[in-house]
Amino acid sequence: MPKVFIAGPVSWNRLVRVDRLPDPRPHTVFARGHRETVGGTSAGKALNLARLGAEVTLRTVVGDDAPGRAVLEVLRAAGVEVIAETAAGATEQHLNLMDPHGGRLSVYLELPELDHPAHDDRARAALAEADAAVVDLADHARPFLDADVPIWCDLHDYDGRSAFHRDFADAADHLFLNDDAMPDPEPFLVSRVRDGARTAVATLGARGAVGADASGVHRVDAVPVAEIVDTNGAGDAFFAGFLMAHLAGGDLPAALAAGAAQAVRCLTSPDLA
Incomplete structure (x- = not known):
């Protein structure tokens, strides 16, 4: 069982379906x-x-509120070990408008800030035992970009220039993004591989995905979907x-x-997994 x-x-999100x-x-x-x-x-x-069978430890930030408790309940029920830092403000919350074709508009309603982490020692201990470290786009995750295990970063809609993403892009041994802001991501x-990344991958929506490593550039077609139920989480x-x-x-x-x-599997399910 990989760690x-x-x-x-x-x-905690409110999902609204619109025509x-x-x-x-x-x-x-x-x-x-x-x-x-x-x-x-x-x-x-x-x-x-x-x-998929991994032993997962998630270090995240929630508020001391009902949405935060709801998030933690879902994660722990799925077998995820959660190291939850408590923010002074509310748990992160989104309003997602979704159309039948997979289009989505996300509105951030709340965004927590972490002033004083209380569980860094516990998080570092879990990190030291991991086979891979996924460091996602958030300021409170930046301190883990210096991990001694392989770093995996998802840059989402990175345009190749954003200063916010730069530290994550530079630290990643394995780098992912989508083509929303980079229509031709192959170059x-x-x-990135030439500059030291082990793999670099871009998802292309209905056109599949493209990846590069030392062996060259490879592509995969998207798996046909009879009916899209929910696009939330497909990239993850x-x-x-x-x-x-x-x-x-x-x-x-x-x-x-x-x-x-x-x-x-995600696209044909109402849930993230």
Whole structure:
């Protein structure tokens, strides 16, 4: 059972289904349904990795409030060991508007700030035993970019220039992003490998994914989906499938295929995993 340490954000989200994402003008929109559930990129990765058989420790930040307690209950019920730092403010919360075609508009309602971590020793001990360290995009996760185990970073919609992402991009042994802000990510992936990354991967939505390592550039098609139920967490599911295949000894094409297979499981489920 591989051990994976994750540092990063979790959230409590309200998901609202609409016929189409709203235009930027004053008007009324009627929802087709809504619900509340756990969210956040680190929660998505942790839940998928646990479902795939990893021993997962997640260090995150929540508020002392009902949304925070709800998030922790979901994670712990899935078998994730959670090291929860308590923020002075509210737990991170999002409002996600989602259309039937996979489009999403996320509104951040709350964003916690961590002033005084109380469990650094416990987190460092878990990190030292890990086979991989996933360090997600959050200021409170930055201190773990200096880990002595392989660092995995998901840059999401990185455009190649954002200062906020730079430390994560530079520290990553294994780097992921999507093509939302980089329509042709292949040159960037190749450059990251040339500069020292072991693997660099970009998800391309319905066009699959592309990855680079010392062996060259490889692609995988997206697995066909008869009906998309919920796009939330699909990128994190891909990441988890890829990571588990890599830790099992799979080469880049095999890991890309495993990532694509896990992503489609997420797309056809209402949950993150």
